[in-house]
């Protein structure tokens with residue numbers, strides 16, 4: 001029966017897709033109907049959530065137009081276009097039907113795809129301009145990440161120090177002088193008591209007593225830094241005339257420097273004589289370098305990461321082997337009970353596998369607490385599922401031919417297993433296992449981000465502290481480790497083909 | 498001597514693959530089993546060395562009833578009967594040498610073979626077997642690196658390791674081209690005439706049957722439907738052959754396989 005074109009067009013006017021159905025194109029109609037209503041639903045949902053304070057739809061549209069005009073116009077017009085094209089398509093189909101042709105035009109679906117594409121574009125806040133406009137800001141951290149090696153070492157220094165005491169009170173008795181040891185650097189301060197700098201009511205500095213520090217027995221012709229420690233032992237570098245107090249030693253290793261006693265806020269609760277310490281320090285570069293803290297931490301954690309992956313793989317293998325027997329169809333299809341165990345095991349494995357290790361890590365962190373063990377638990381769970389499936393497929397893939405050939409030689413059951421079954425199992429087992437280890441190490445580099453131990457935790461911390469060089473060291477180590485492992489695992493798997 | 502009496506075999510799914518089959522194989526015969534795909538040839542051969550357990554009937558191997566043997570008593574029976582297969586059934590990833598040595602498992606001490614150890618005598622025997630099938634240089638290669646014809650020769654060498662009195666060959670040349678087919682059957686013929694090993698072989702091509710068989714039995718739907726000696730086969734016409742095989746039987750010379758795909 002051929003339905004007149006205007007009626008099918010009218011049907012599509014009332015309900016997109018209905019006209020197509022009337023023309024006998026049920027799949028086309030259903031596709032149009034479901035995509036149109038999905039798009040419309042997304043559109044209305046977005047409008048309603050954008051203007052969630054408005055009660056009336058008119059108000060909602062107005063508010064959305066203000067806030068997200070682009071979305072409203074693009075998607076709104078797209079919806080109207082699909083609707084109109086749907087009507088035109090129904091009309092056209094009716095004519096094609098009359099001429100006996102079956103094929104409708106694809107343009108309707110190109111438009112539907114475009115509509116969904118534009119919804120996706122709007123919802124995911126794609127803003128290509130940002131790729132250019134923010135690039136300059138990304139360059140600074142990126143360059144640090146790409147070449148972080150200055151942060152990988154610290155210079156070893158040698159500090160020569162001498163100290164003496166001074167009373168921060170003009171009226172008391174200065175503390176006794178501890179005589180300097182022979183051959184050691186020493187300093188004296190004069191006068192041995194005085195007033196600290198202070199702040200007046202305008203917060204201007206009122207300089208304290210001028211003191212002269214003399215030193216001898218230091219390395220000749222090198223910089224000396226003056227340091228100060230208050231009565232509570234807090235060290236700081238005093239400034240005089242807004243410069244840190246420093247000087248050079250003469251050729252005999254002696255120096256003399258004059259500055260005002262620094263400002264220090266003394267808490268009112270402090271009691272007893274205010275005995276402060278004056279120190280002179282020479283810091284020399286020995287030319288040696290040692291691994292910096294970030295480098296050491298990174299190395300420690302990359303080792304932890306590799307072993308986390310290894311332990312998880314190890315536990316994974318041990319648990320996956322028995323599971324794989326339960327999930328192998330050729331072993332379980334003997335009885336009804338067997339086949340139901342097979343289906344149950346398969347289903348559980350599939351569910352576990354479909355949950356990302358990162359999510360298992362979140363669960364494991366709650367379960368066993370922060371740290372590498374949580375990561376191992378998470379990776380083990382995922383490995384059991386993944387390996388269990390792969391192993392069971394390896395078991396299912398065993399060729400029965402060699403087994404019967406070995407049996408036919410008069411071999412015992414055990415001999416048959418050793419000569420016909422195991423040689424067939426080992427290669428896939430090894431290659432799946434190595435591959436899994438590779439994946440597990442890779443996963444354990446990110447699992448730390450949710451507290452599961454390993455290097456991800458450190459990396460996350462460095463990024464939060466904006467310490468891009470330290471982060472860069474971690475990134476480099478991850479990249480190198482993962483690529484080495486990738487290469488090694490590929491080579492091993494090649495051998496076991 | 499092998500005497501099969503009233504042998505029947507029904508698979509667990511109810512398929513009756515052999516129905517009351519009786520025949521005798523004299524020592525030194527080259528007996529060929531012919532029959533359509535699905536007629537029960539493989540089932541018959543596998544019952545003889547008890548890879549399958551027949552449902553009823555007896556299999557007398559030099560006076561011993563093979564059907565009465567328990568699974569632990571099969572070792573002496575099986576090691577006297579070598580077997581080669583259509584798809585060679587080598588352990589593909591093991592070396593040629595390991596595959597050949599495996600033929601000795603029925604004799605070797607179970608414990609040491611589990612660790613991969615074979616006696617010096619066994620190793621020497623393996624080298625000789627490989628020499629005999631012309632594959633000595635290939636000993637260290639992986640089995641699946643060899644061509645089909647070479648793999649079947651490895652299969653023969655493996656069977657030779659058993660010092661067999663009889664060789665069961667289940668369509669040994671069905672996956673090889675005609676030239677290789679003659680090569681492989683030539684080896685079997687040598688073993689048969691020179692070493693006096695009885696051969697029980699299923700084949701698909703009439704001219705191969707005529708060329709190699711000293712006696713022929715034919716199976717159809719699990720029944721023994723034909724028995725003939727050398728002269729009977731030589732004079733057998735295509736029409737008679739088709740009677741056993743069905744209408745699409747052909748000679749190898751025309752290039753196509755008889756009775757549909759071998760299985």
Ligand SMILES: Nc1ncnc2c1ncn2[C@@H]1O[C@H](COP(=O)(O)OP(=O)(O)O)[C@@H](O)[C@H]1O
Nearest residue numbers: 508510512514533534535536537538539540760
């Ligand atoms: N494992 C099995 N389970 C059930 N039926 C089988 C099995 N193997 C073979 N059969 C059936 O037994 C019959 C004989 O098969 P087979 O001995 O393989 O014949 P042939 O080797 O002559 O082709 C066929 O009908 C086949 O479908």
Ligand SMILES: [Mg+2]
Nearest residue numbers: 538539759760
């Ligand atoms: Mg067969």
